Structure formats: structure tokens, C-alpha cells
Amino acid sequence: MIAARDLVVRRGERRVLDDVSLILERGMLTALAGPNGAGKTTLLSVLAGLLVPDAGGVSLEGVPLARLDRRERARRVAWLEQGARAAWGMTVREVAALGRLPHGDRGEAEVAAALAACGLEALAERRVDTLSGGEARRAMLARALATGEDALLLDEPAADLDPAQSFALMRLLRREAERGRVVAVVLHDLGLAARFADRIVLLAAGRIAADGPPEEVMTPEHAGRVFGVRIGTDAMPRVLP
Numbered sequence: 001m002i003a004a005r006d007l008v009v010r011r012g013e014r015r016v017l018d019d020v021s022l023i024l025e026r027g028m029l030t031a032l033a034g035p036n037g038a039g040k041t042t043l044l045s046v047l048a049g050l051l052v053p054d055a056g057g058v059s060l061e062g063v064p065l066a067r068l069d070r071r072e073r074a075r076r077v078a079w080l081e082q083g084a085r086a087a088w089g090m091t092v093r094e095v096a097a098l099g100r101l102p103h104g105d106r107g108e109a110e111v112a113a114a115l116a117a118c119g120l121e122a123l124a125e126r127r128v129d130t131l132s133g134g135e136a137r138r139a140m141l142a143r144a145l146a147t148g149e150d151a152l153l154l155d156e157p158a159a160d161l162d163p164a165q166s167f168a169l170m171r172l173l174r175r176e177a178e179r180g181r182v183v184a185v186v187l188h189d190l191g192l193a194a195r196f197a198d199r200i201v202l203l204a205a206g207r208i209a210a211d212g213p214p215e216e217v218m219t220p221e222h223a224g225r226v227f228g229v230r231i232g233t234d235a236m237p238r239v240l241p
């Protein structure tokens, strides 16, 4: 598991993470949601060990991330940054294989499994700079999948994906969680979070505003307080997963 305790990140005078504590268990799919600027990316990058907090700390299976060398951390915690895109002419397979860099091996079986999981087998030899936005997003996801042993931390992986691909992504993440990984994912699509996540952590102004199963977190009261919008349960036609 990944445990974060009393995290504070300051940007100038402002605390963009303000005393955040949270434990991410293996086997659970956790969605991080919240308004723009709430601190989701900041939190995920601290959890990945890429940003050192001003106070507090993060541990992976009881070992402080700061004590792991960068290579080991990169092997164990896979990270997909927001808007990640490979812009040069590598093939999809080569991009996925970048996930094996911290392992120092070719990891052909892991790369093949990641490509298959992302539905990219038919595109494996295509140059990534010829892909559609959604296909390119899946190629970057395959890179993350090929890497991580313990944890997958993904920042808005569903951006650019159509409904079928979004659902496929969430099912894939559920399977990864069920295989015993820690899986945490930033989502702006609250419907997607509500349908597929085991747990939703709602961030607002650098603090945890709500944390629990979707039915407890996705309430009209939280939506009003955190996002300033009204949500209903019956007015709109719903796409079923």
C-alpha cells in the first residue's frame, strides 16, 4: 500500500496541499476528483515520489519513498502524467517498451501483455505520431502498464477517450487493482468515477473534502459544495457500462 501522512505543498504563500493524509490499499480502484486547481496532480506527483512535499511524507509498504532510489521507485510505481504524449516517430510497441527502462530489460512479455490489455495489438507497429488522440493516450497507458509492479498512478487517462474506450479503460484498471496493485486515477468524469471506482477521494482547495465509496461521496451536497453544480440522478439518459 501507499500511505501519505500530513502532506503539505506550498506554492508561494499558498498551500496547494494542506494536511492531506490518505492510504491507498492494494486491490482498490481509487478515483481522485475535484475542481481545476484543487491539487489532484500535485497530490499524485507526491504519491509517485516525483515531488517532495514541504511537510509530511509518503511510504510504499512501510518504506519511505525518499529512501528508495529513483530506479526502484520508477520500477514499482508507474506514473502517467496529464496529457502525456509521445510526439516523435517511435512505434507504439517502442513507446510501451519505454516502460521497461527502469527495469533495464526488454520485458517483451510485459510489453505484449500491456499492448493486448490496451487493445493496441493491431497498432503495435504504427508510428505514434500518426495515431488519433485516443489511440495515442492508450499507447502511453500501455507504457505505464508495462512498468509498474506495485502501483499505477494515472493523471486523467480518460481524457480524449470515447465512451466505449473509457469503459474499457476503467475495466482494465479494475483488473489491475484486482491483481493486487494500488491503482489511483484522476478523473474529471464524475459518472465514470461513480460507476467504476471503489473509492472516490474528493479534493477541494488542497484538502480532502470527502473520501469513501461513490454512493457516499457523489451526493448533491458534495457536488454543490465542492463543484458548485447540481447533480441529479434521474433527469438525464445514462450510458450504461
Ligand SMILES: Nc1ncnc2c1ncn2[C@@H]1O[C@H](COP(=O)(O)OP(=O)(O)OP(=O)(O)O)[C@@H](O)[C@H]1O
Binding pocket: 011, 016, 034, 035, 036, 037, 038, 039, 040, 041, 042, 043
Ligand atoms: N509549479 C507551480 N508553481 C506555482 N503554482 C503551481 C505550480 N504547480 C501547481 N501550482 C498551483 O497549484 C494548484 C494545484 O494544481 P494541480 O495541478 O495540482 O491542480 P489539479 O487539481 O490537478 O487541477 P486540474 O484539474 O486543472 O488539472 C493550482 O492552483 C496550480 O496553479
